[in-house]
Amino acid sequence: MADISRIFTIPFHQAFADSLVAGLIDRYKPMELARGLILLPNNRSVRAITEAFVRRSSSGLLLPRMVPVGDPFLDERLGAFLDPVDLTDPFPPAITPLDRHFRLTRLVKKAMKQQGKEISPSESHRLAEDLGLTLDQLIAAEIDPAALSTLIDPLAEEELAKHWQSSLNLLECIITDWPQELANTGQIEMQDRRNKLLDRLTERWQKQPPKGPVIAAGAITGSPVSARLLRVISVLESGLIVLPGLDLTMSEEEWALLGPHERDPDTGIKQPSLESHPQFQLKLLLERMGIARNEVALWPYENKKMVHKERSLAISHAMAPARYTNQWLNLSEQERSFPDVSIVEAAHPEEEAQIIAIALRQAIEKPGVTAALVTPDRTLAIRVSALLTRFGIQADDSAGRPLSLTPPGMLLLDIISAAADHFSAVSFLVVAKHPFVAFSEERALWREHIRALDMVLRGPQLKIGLAGISQKIAQEIDKKRADPNLLSWWESVKTAFLALDNRHQEILPLAELIRLLRETGQTLAGDKLWSGPDGRMAADLITELEQLAIHHKELMSFADFGRILRQLMDKQAVRPVSGGHPRIFIWGLIEARLQHADLMIAASLNEGIWPPISDADPWLAPRIRSELGLPGLDLRIGIAAHDFASILGAGRILLTRARRDARAPTIASRFWLRLEAMTGGLPKAAELPYYAKMLDEPKIFKPALRPAPKPPVPDRPKRIAVTRFDSLQADPYSYYASNILRLRRLDPVDAAPTVAWRGSLIHSILEDWVKKDNADPKKLQTRALNIWGDINSHIIQKILGTPRLLQAINWIEQQIQQMTEEGRSIVKVEQYGKCLIEGIELFGWVDRIDRLSDGSLALVDYKTGQPPSSKSVTSGDNLQLGLLALIIEQGGIPSIEGHVQAFEYWSMAQNKNKQAGYKISVLGGKQAISPEAFLNFTEKRFSEVIQSYLLGNAAFTARPYRGKKLYDDYVQLMRFDEWRANPQHKVIGS
Structure with a gap:
């Protein structure tokens, strides 16, 4: 039996570190304590006890040596003090964790291949990581992996599902090969070396006890080899063991229930242990040490941070087994x-x-x-x-913080992600906007360039690769929407990424992937990438990977490399330096x-x-x-x-x-x-x-009023597009924000195709078809298919958009053939026109003008979505076609003569039969009205609106009409949610 005075526990209601230090200072003389050795679970425990000594010994104290023993079940390491280099009979060195990981990965892939299974590199690395943990636990528990083979046959046939049988067979293959693989390196397992070192220390202390005090403190778990060491410490004359939070008040019945249990000799059933109970690991540790719970005494020293002892009893009750x-x-x-x-x-x-x-x-x-x-x-x-x-x-x-969440780690992973994503606009901007990236420029200048590039790249997803970005910049410069100098800057910056471009599907050696990553990171961020604790850790990881890649010639894609590197970075924590x-x-x-x-x-x-x-x-x-x-x-x-x-x-x-x-x-x-x-x-x-x-509430909250700006009449626009008139009359504030303040909603980067984008695509096809193919129905489908080669669009949009586009084009082709047979012909497409009405220039583009068999004209507007209803047109809510007709009637398109008699929307959306395409004649049906009356109504409404808002001093009020709104681009700007519920803000029609 161990000496009861040498095994203690500090209950929960006492702060362990402060109570331990208070007792050690009281128990030992200063120089005796200075010669002592304290074994602790891990490095962070060492730091906690050190800080407790500093708090307790304000006058100064020579501290004992504190060494982490580590717990292999929690992936903790042995301290360097317990691994001396001057042994007469040294153990072989331990294999490094990363080298071991890659070797296990190779064995996993080999075993999988033998079973006829192919897995990705990232999946093989994940399985190897889990396999490493399993092997560590087997070694720590001193279980020979070869013993697994004795369990496979009887259990696999009787009780295990097929997937567990497969896993066991796979594991047996790997375990068979692993000892030889390890022997070839001249190294041993890290956990095996830990066991050997602790056993050697145990034997040495049994034969030659240390002269100074030896205190083992803070252990809540323990492998068999650690338990043997603690057992020896418990019988040393200078030994002391202090456990945290061992429950001495729990009844013997509850204590026995925790387990571990022996198999029932009659039934052969083994009752499961209560491993989820907070006392189970301590009970297991004591049993491995051969010490009964009644041999453990309460630590007789107290500290200032302790609370009433009833707290520990309440904790014991709260954590009682469910029974x-x-x-x-x-x-x-x-x-x-x-x-x-x-x-x-x-x-x-x-x-x-x-x-x-x-x-x-x-x-x-x-x-x-x-x-x-x-x-x-x-x-x-x-x-x-x-x-x-x-x-x-x-x-x-x-x-x-995991290395993957630090700035250096994030930049390296972002570079790989961009290469794997073939430099989509989003993935490229993620790299370019990283705070370390400047490409040898001043950071402020780099930010200006990247912001300009960000504005250019907004909109639907581009063609893949750096070429897609180059093409988009050139297109925006041609449209006078970007600085011409941006392209020359981009051509210089692009050189940093050329080695990674168009390689997203390549299978490359690990060494080549690491080289490309390191060189690209260095080019973009310079030495800043490798500075500081996190940068140095990233540099060490990359260096170790480069050395391993010499021997581990694994092939993988950028995507797999990114997943593997993230797995490795997630396991490495960067801890802050002092200063908080x-x-x-x-x-x-x-x-x-x-x-x-x-x-x-x-x-x-x-x-x-x-x-x-x-x-x-x-x-x-x-x-x-x-x-x-x-x-x-x-x-x-x-x-x-x-x-x-x-x-x-x-x-x-x-x-x-x-x-x-x-x-x-x-x-x-x-x-x-x-x-x-x-x-x-x-x-x-x-x-x-x-x-x-x-915390963020204002002292006095005053909701915003409904905005109703009134700019001076001379500052109001003197021209208006037909497409903006409906916005002016329905929501004047939105018109004000768009056409007077000139504010535009920013499209997302790599956005999904919008209705406007699809509409532009249809318009471009039909315009080229009429102008270049002379409206030959046989050439329309070919023209539609060729459009994808002319636009800067991602291949996925072509794959997903082509079937729907062809359905719409086929419908248009049928309609045009039918109208041609009826004597109707296309006169103009995408035609610009303008006229002057009461001093205001009205302008716009007509999608298509047809000549009817009687010589009159028809206006056609293409819609990729749902078109306006006839009711909304004749009531004046959607007057785009009527305004275009006014331009024609007033000679706004010189080459066109005649009166407009038909107003049509051709929609590419699905009709009632779930087929693409249908058209609406807005002056027919229940809303029948003559073309002349419609034009007169349109001109009168136009005159009223411009007299109020463009020629008069009417306020551009936000949302003045109930139920009339076109877009929500300016809802946040008008602070709509703040004032819409205010009863004082009545709307017309309420």
Whole structure:
């Protein structure tokens, strides 16, 4: 039995780091402590204990050596101190993680090929990553991978589904080849080397105990080799073990229920362990050490941050196994209460982040008070950190940020993405707008050029490749819509991307892909790309990949390379250097595991985040893992539960969650629900959502008035297009914004084809058909198919648009053949005309003018969507055709003589029979009116409107008529939502 005075636990209601340090300083003399050694779980634990020593020893202290032991089940590494280089019998070096990853990838692809399966490079890398974790766990648990073969046949035939049988067979093939692959490198597994080093240390301390104190602190899990080391420390005269949050109040019945359990000798059934319980891993560790729970004593030293001891008891009740939750009914109010714990449910993550930022800022109003946000959600942590800058607070996320989310990592991934996307306008602009990119120019000048290019590239998706961008620039310059100097600048910039252009479908060697990426990044961003902690990490990763690519001659596309590089970057965290606020912290779960602040905010308490989702092992079925003795898939849930319980031991606690995320409603964490159920409901910090709401509210809110600008008459336009008249009469403010302020809505980059774009396409086809093919019906379809070679459009638009276009063209061809037989002929297409009415120039383009058999004229306007109804035309809401007829009647098109007798819309939309094409004669049917009467009505309406708005001083009022609006381009500018509900703003017709 171990000496009971050498194994302790610090309960949840005491801050572990501060209590541990307080006890060590009290227990040992300064020089004795300085010669000591403290074994801790990981590097971040070392930092937490170091900071606790600094807080405790204001007069100065020689610190003991602190070394991370690491937990292989949590992908943690062994400290360098425990891996000496001066051994007389050194172990072989460990294979680097990246080299191992690529070798496993090659074996995965080989085994897949042997089974007749082909997988993409990115999928093989993903499987290799999961395989590496599985092998690490087998080695850490001291399970010979070869033992897997003894389980395959009996289990595969009886209990496993076919896909698990396939995975097992595949794994057996890889495990068979892996030892020889590893031996060829002269290296060993990192976890195998860790086991050997710890076993050697265990043997040395058994034979020759260290002279100074040896303290093992903070372990909540432990592999068998770690447990053996801790067992030896527990019997050393100078040894000491301090566990965090071991529950000594739990009944023996509950403790036994946790597991692990032996197989029933009669039934052969093995009861599952409660791995999701916060005490399970500690129980497993004690059993591996051969120590009973009653041998562990409470740490007899206290600290200033401790709360009342009843808090630990309440935590124990809240985390009770499900079978014992009915006992909550028998608890007194004090036993199930959590004083100073409150909750906030936000509507969405943005509000949650704002609430947390306010709570942190509020906490430090009192001098000396510390506050910490604890969350496994790195996105939320980034949001809170950004919001705190509003209060002048710089709070660094000590858990770090994945390399893929840092500026260097994002630029490298964006370059690959652009190459894989064949330099679409969007993907290129993402690279060009990166803050590191300047291409040897001054950053301000580069931004000017990119903004000009951004304006040029807006609109429907272009042809793929850099050539599509070049063509679009030239087209905009020809139309006088871009600076001519932009093209010469672009031709210079384009050289940086030529090596990547037109290679998006190529399968290239890994070494070539890395070279292209490195050189392009260097050309665009220079040394800034590789500067700072994140830049240096990116440079190290690229350098290591280049070295590995010499031996691993893997072939892949840019798209696969991008996915693989992102996987690698996601695993590397860039942690901030010191310099954040001294009293506000943002911690991950590991950082919070051993320390408390005065206010602890546990955030993102939703299922799938805290606790995380139990990711399935693609290689080993749960039954196989159980038979082998590996930890179950709920391992991380149990650890997350222990972390949550540790936070509940702090003084003041705020628990937060968002009711929905970016995709769907969320489910509250099981930990949240347990507390709510046991306590009957925790108090809500209702003031925080109110503060968050009021933070951006003006002191006095005065809604905007309906805009009604009245520019001076001399400043009003003296000409108007037929296409703008309907806007002027229906929504004068929109006309004012468009034609007087000259504001235009910006199209998105790589936009979907709009109705206007499709209309221009149809007009161009028909115009060329009439002018170049003399309206020969046999040549119309050919003309339509050839249009795609003449326009700067993405191939996908041709693929998707051609069938619909041909349907419309065939309908037009049939209609023209029919009208030709009736004696009707095309006179003009795309014809410009103008006339002067009351001093205002009216101008516009006619899509088509036909000569009818009686010598009169017909006006045709093409529509790709639904045309205006006859009622809307004859009522005066849509007078485009009538105004064009006025131009003709007044000689506005000199080459055209005659009177307009027919007004038609030819629509390419589907008709009642779901076929493309139909036409509307706007003066027929129920709305029958003579052409002469229609023209008189049109002229009268035109005169009234221009007398009010262009020749008079009428205000350009926003939306004056109920139900009459054409477009929503200026809704935000007119602040429509602010004034539309105001009863004082009555509209005509209400």
